[in-house]
Amino acid sequence: MTSLARKRQNRWNVVVNIVLIVLVIVWSIPIIGLLISSVRPQDDVLNTGWWTVFKGDGDFTLNNYRRVLGGRQATFTDAEGNVLRASGDNLSQAFINSFTVTVPSVIIPILIAAAAAFGFAWMVFPGRKLFFTIVVALLVVPLQIALIPILRDYMKIGLTGSYLGIWLAHTGFGLPLGIYLLYNYISTIPRDVFESAFLDGARPMVIFVRLVLPLSVPAIASLGIFQFLWVWNDLLVALVFLGGTSDVAVLTQRLANMVGSRGQDWHLLTAGAFVVMIVPILVFFFLQRYFVQGLMAGSVKG
């Protein structure tokens, strides 16, 4: 590379970096605002914007978090030293519920999708193309139109309000995308890998467990993130199939109800939003290496 070309390359990199930095800042500002609002007292939040804290006025408090995380009766002290008692939102139960819903709703569809993708990609059976087309076509069907028919069937077999019911619902809604994504990845695994295994007399199940699953980890991880975020952030499916009583309510339901019947408690929503965000952010950071890999793997076929 000549020095001129290198210089041009460097200049180009600077431009890209500046654009990226600007984008990151623009995208982060609302979140920073939310974070600052969540540690400000209620009256301040309602009277002045969050940016005024940079001028040095206003106090900070963890009361919002205390109220959000506390049990039914949270006790805290306000700026003047008065002890206030207010009903807390007891998010811990909702946390457990959210995990109970989310973890199986991620594992089950991934296992099924991986097996199905392997079958579609490498096993020969009549109607393979047709079935795969049908599965992919299901991607365009909005899940809302399935709510009422599924609910009716669930009523008949007594699945409404049970965790199994919502796991199956999320599995069904998540499968088309999962199969499609994993198919794109698994079909790119070199044929030689399978051929030598077949020659050694390995049955498809062995190939799937010993070869396909380990080789597809990046794609599975990226699908896992997608499915996790979707289930974790889902409100509609949970409300319809699980219901919203406090023993089964998931985090999104508690968050939606936190603002009060007339939206008067939105200062609590700031803290609640951060509590709910923690888990997806952790999951994303732990898996983000795979996330980028997996996305690329799924998109560039060949």
Add this chain to the structure above:
Amino acid sequence: MKKAVVVLLIALVVLPSAFAAGQADTKQAEKKVVQVFGAFVDEELRRFEEAIVPFEERTGIDVVYEGSKDFETLISVRVEGGNPPDIAALPQPGLMYNFASQGYLVPMWDSLLEAVDANYAPVWKDLGSYDGVPYGVFHRVNAKSFVWYPKKAWAREGYEVPTTWDEMIALMDKMVANGHTPWSIGIEAGGATGWVGTDWVEDVMLRTAGPEVYDKWVNHEIPFNAPEVKEAFDIIGKIWLNPKYVYGGTNTILTQSYTDSPRTMFENPPRSWMHRQGNFVTSFLQDDIQANLEEEVGVFPLPSINEEFGIPILGGGDQFVVFNDRPEVREFMEFLATWESGEIWAKRGGALFPYLNQDLNAYPNEIERSLAEALVNAKVFRFDASDLMPGQVGAGSFWTGIVDWVNGKNLDTMLSDVQKSWPK
């Protein structure tokens, strides 16, 4: 590896079914349960649960309340999906008409009917009826025709509560002369921006045109842009569109949230001096004001304009309707129709009840007592018109029409646009 996967798969299949089975078992073994589904959440949910404790203790029936902000969507999905709650608390009569006309609801039975006849003014039974058949029982209701003011600041300035509309206008001019801004009005409410304005229009309509014209307007027997409606807008416009009368002028009307708006009265010095809103406004106020409600906050009913109609009260409320007819459900409905079901909540504050035989002393402060008194004694009570009109208008073009009008759109054009949006 293979074994592990098989074990995992088996575990996944067995565990949840064990779960489901366990749930079914406990349901049978446990006491009778009544499921109630409604739109109110959070603080009000807890108050409701407290209020029904006496019933649960007396009868051993477990009443499970579930609240959701997405109630309107969910109740339709659940009912259509064959999974209705035992009882639903419907915030809008229109929903009740829907379910009743499709035959989903259980009409009131004799003993409940007797209780409703004895404990409520006839207007509540009418509001809970579809096609002459009563279905809905009202519990907690709200009343909106009230003007709130900062009591201490008023006393300092020597302002007195007006008893007629003209007195109120005179008071407003006096405030302006003193350099004060009479009203704080904020109608921002996210996707529901504008409803505060519809309440004003309805209140003034009831005062100028009377309840009969109001009913015709709601039922679309007179067009939406009838002269009476225009007159109401003109009266309101004299206040709303006059920047001297409203804190921040039309700009603030549109952009200030209705929950923040009343707080401007309790700053030092007050940025505004009056605010028209329902009984629920107190929960929006600053904590220290809420703690000394009686000393800090004053309230009077929006004065009458035409003596003939007195001081009508505009309001609303959730009506409880039955989907599943079971003895324990009936028992709970009959409980809801009595003052006993409201007493505990009334004592905690923040709620009004329509029962004729209620004990006004139960309310924790003078403010709520006077609101309840005004509600029970009102000669004319009408349900919020925008909740009764078809959704396209009552939760659509009427709201946006208010916004457009405040924004400077010609009144006649706006009214005829809303009229055009009325479903045929």
